[in-house]
Amino acid sequence: QVQLVESGGGLVQPGGSLRLSCTPSESIFSFTNMAWYRQAPGKQRELVARIFRIGSPYYPDSTKGRFVMSRDFAKNTVYLQTNSLRPEDTAVYYCNVNGTSGDYWGQGTQVTVSS
Secondary structure, eight states: OOOEEEEOOEEEOTTOOEEEEEEESSOGGGEEEEEEEEEOTTSOOEEEEEEESSSOOBOOTTTTTTEEEEEETTTTEEEEEEOSOOGGGOEEEEEEEEETTEEEEOOOEEEEEOO
16 A cells, blocks of 8 residues: 655645645655646546656646646655646645556645635
């Protein structure tokens, strides 16, 4: 069972930035892909960024150009840098990893964008 520890959420004004972190209990080398999702109240969970073991991250149109997903192998941590935040970015953000042992989710971290 893989445990994911997330941090970095909070309250930020429109146009601001936050960096979310996700540290799994296993090496990030062991995962086929890692991703960030978000879920706003009353809405379905949606993908905001994904990175495969090899290659560049993928972003949907809603986050492309504003969010950046990266990995620090030395710290065994994956990050989501969120920039130019908008009120519609308000949601619980979840880290997700997928590997041969299964598919795992973090507990979620709240991001609230409001003035």
